[in-house]
Amino acid sequence: MADSEARVEKTTPEARFVHWSHTITWFIMLLSGMVLYSPWWHWLTPVFGGAPHADLVHKFFAVIFIAVPLIGLIVKPRSFVDWMKTAVKWGKDEIVFMMKFPLDFIGFKVDMPPQDGINAGQKINSLLFPIVGLGLVLSGIVMWFTWRFPPSWIPIAYIVHDACWIIGTAQVCFHAYLGSLHPGSGESFWAMFGDGKVKASWAKHHHAKWYKRVYGD
Amino acid sequence: MANKGYLVDTTKCIGCRGCVVACKNWNQLSAEPSKFTGSYQTIKDFSGNTFTYIGFNEYEENGQMKWFFTKRQCMHCLDPACAKICPQKALSKTDTGAVVRDMSKCVGCQYCAAACPFHVPRYNAKIVKETKCSLCSERVAEGALPACVKACITGALKFDDRDKLLALAKERVSSLKATNPQATVYGEAEAGGTNVLYVLADLPSKYGLPGNPQTSAVTQAWKNYVKPYAPWLIALTAAGSLFSFFSTRVLKVGQAAQTVHEEEKLHG
Secondary structure, three states: OOOOOOEEEOOOHHHHHHHHHHHHHHHHHHHHHHHHHOHHHHHHHHHHOOHHHHHHHHHHHHHHHHHHHHHHHHHOHHHHHHHHHHHHOOOHHHHHHHHHHHHHHHOOOOOOOOOOOOOHHHHHHHHHHHHHHHHHHHHHHHHHOHHHOOOOHHHHHHHHHHHHHHHHHHHHHHHHHHOOOOOOOHHHHHHHHOOOEEEHHHHHHHOHHHHHHHHOO | OOOEEEEEEOOOOOOOOHHHHHHHHHOOOOOOOOOOOOOOOOOOOOEOOEOOEEEEEEEEEOOEEEEEEEEEOOOOEOOOHHHHHOOOOOEEEOOOOOEEEOOOOOOOOOHHHHHOOOOOOEEEOOOOEEEOOOOOHHHHHOOOOOHHHHHOOOOOEEEEEHHHHHHHHHHHHHHHOOOOOOOEEEOOOHHHOEOOEEEEOOOHHHHOOOOOOOOOHHHHHHHHHHHHHOOHHHHHHHHHHHHHHHHHHOOOOOOOOOOOOOOHHHHO
């Protein structure tokens, strides 16, 4: 029996670093992108030192946005593969979790089936995000180096870029809330933004399958 | 005020490129060195520093070489797609119908280039802005002719009210029909009508002009549906999260029956 107050490692330093870098770059690029997207955000322009500089900031952080996960992928390819393998593993527990989730979301106490290291909702997030990210990167490259691509690609790049950031940001709203302020999520927040450790009792409750596999009973 | 523009009578153009030089001169655009590629056409395309150029379209017909000169520049559409798509509202129409750009508003996003049915606006990396012909609206406002029209020595360019030019163009085409059955007026209805009109002695495609200039369906869908409505998805998820924040705490949904909750720390 593990001590109920013992803390166990939930996320590796590498995973936390990539997550940190992604969080920061996402928001900076979201805001600098907004300045270019619509005159509604005109008031934000001075923060970046004018629209052309917002464009420059957007491109600068785009490089980090691409480079960090790419380096991670090269250094620890297994880590990404394992994450994706977990994310695509769907069974009855995942489906039941998702069906009960709306009740949990508005505050009902529900008994959830045991979950993996990431629960069914997190699995959706884990699958969607790389797609959105890849869509943003590929369309962004076309938008950045317009003259290197056929003219017919450019309008497609714009629509893909917008669809991806909109889906991604909508997803970030849920992801950020569910990972921090949603009742019971405090631990997972510090697992990602703190030292990567969570209370064993919490891990056992929220990620039973994973806890059993990694730390035994 | 009436729409003003100019008529390009391609049958009168001799390809001297005086208009190109005048345009560069007036707009203070630097020359760009180019390489010989087997044609007299020195400027191949628009650029951030080139608002107008002459296309030297060569064809061989019945053993004879034919040259179709096409002065290319912004067409100044009556209903400009670029102005509609510009996220910064940097493009607008003057009271004479010229489509002009407010350089202080332009952020160089190049959306206008994607929307333009004639693929005219070009990016100038040096000033980080899109550029194109403004129909010399600042000259016209002072009662002067556009620089290119002023420079034209053969009368191929004529600046006037659009209605008058259209009548003139039709008259010219009807007399051309005798020798050139494909002669046509270009710009009357193309892309919803343009302020720059052409008299063409042959099919538009022979002049390198799009036969049916249109903003791509993708761009239209993006402009009309994705851009105005899709961001509400973010508002929806943000509102959902906010609702959950309060419903789980303040409203205490579903917690009336279970006053004390054993797993308070685990479950909130």
